[in-house]
Amino acid sequence: MRQAIAVTRDNLADGTISDVTTGGDCKPFDELVSSGKWDDVLLYHFKCNTCGQLFELSAETYHGAGGWWKPLKHR
Numbered sequence: 001m002r003q004a005i006a007v008t009r010d011n012l013a014d015g016t017i018s019d020v021t022t023g024g025d026c027k028p029f030d031e032l033v034s035s036g037k038w039d040d041v042l043l044y045h046f047k048c049n050t051c052g053q054l055f056e057l058s059a060e061t062y063h064g065a066g067g068w069w070k071p072l073k074h075r
């Protein structure tokens with residue numbers, strides 16, 4: 001799962017995707033990654049800047065297992 005988080009961070013950094021996570025008490029994703037203090041459960045949403053495809057990133061970081069990176073249905 002850390003691999004997915006690293007890829008997401010890189011895609012954010014080069015402008016491929018944007019963090020469109022809304023609501024909740026989640027920090028911005030880049031803040032979260034740089035702090036290294038990940039919440040037990042993550043749920044973030046990202047949008048492809050090219051085609052508008054939405055993606056969902058979820059990770060259960062405490063146990064290091066579980067989580068997913070998946071495309072959501074196009075609007």
Ligand SMILES: [Zn+2]
Nearest residue numbers: 048050051053
């Ligand atoms: Zn795309």
